[in-house]
Amino acid sequence: MNYSRLLALAGLFALAACQPKGTDSTDKTAPVDTKPPVATVNGEAIGHDFFEFYAKGVAGKPASELTAEQRSQILDNLIRARLVAQQAEKDGLTKQNDTASMVELARLNVLEQAVSEKYLKDKKPTEAELRAEYETQVAALPRLEYHARHILVATEQFAEKLIAQLDKGGKFEELARRESMDSSKEGGGDLGWFTPDRMVKPFSEAVMALKPGQFTHTPVKTQFGWHVIKLEDTREVAAPPYDQVRQRLEQMVQSKKFKAYTDDLLKNAKVEKTAKPAAASTSETPKPAGG
Secondary structure (H helix, E strand, O other), rough: OHHHHHHHHHHHHHHHHHHOOOOHHOOOOOOOOOOOEEEEEEOEEEEEHHHHHHHHHHHOOHHHOOHHHHHHHHHHHHHHHHHHHHHHHOOOOOHHHHHHHHHHHHHHHHHHHHHHHHOOOOOOOOOHHHHHHHHHHHHHHHOOOEEEEEEEEHHHHHHHHHHHHHHHOOOOHHHHHHHHHOOHHOOOOOEEEEEEEHHHHHHHHHHHHHOOOOOOOOEEEEEEEEEEEEEEEEEEEEOOOOOHHHHHHHHHHHHHHHHHHHHHHHHHOOOOOOOOOOOOOOOOOOHHHHH
16 A cells, blocks of 8 residues: 555544544535445435545555455444544544644545645656766765774763773773663664664764774763764765665655645745744754664
């Protein structure tokens, strides 16, 4: 099942959960289904077209291509889903803020996907656009990968003691195995190869300031604790071959085209912000520091 079908199906269920009884026959904005319903659940009709859409979403092909047993099972599942939605109505769950917000979000996601597919239908990326996007992405790649080890401890004072031992000829790997709080201690503090963006900023800055074979002579503080870091080696980052990432490039180009379209919609829309959103937390989401 492709992404669009999954998204539409998810939205369908969310929207169905909030349909009042009898919506199938009274909603003037809904497409008219002239065929007889496939079932009724407590007097509420399950339309033929609705069932066909659901069946295709579940099985990936029209209901006419399924066996009688498969169609029956799919209908039973849809009936069960409608029953649960009716119970949600009875329990007043659709009036709860979280539930109503989730249904509205699902509706927005489905409609956004529908508009995106309609807008991009005849705007397939050209080879020139894909090549240009590839060059842009390659230019933004980190130039180097780093192979480093570290020892993570709880206090600056203890980190300074470890640095003093290293200055006297102590083995980094042995100290890491004995003293580090990080899971990499079993490998002597080995973090393998990584690009700077994979590490928290203080850690990556310290690594990039070293030359192969050097270790930090000042403890490095992150939200995880205090680090002593040793750089083993560096190597150039190899860009992935164009053909290997072509599909991803198509997605990127299409995404940029749709964003430009929505930017235009925003420019021409009358938007009034009547309330400020609640202030977000100033703490950043922790990024791994190798452990």
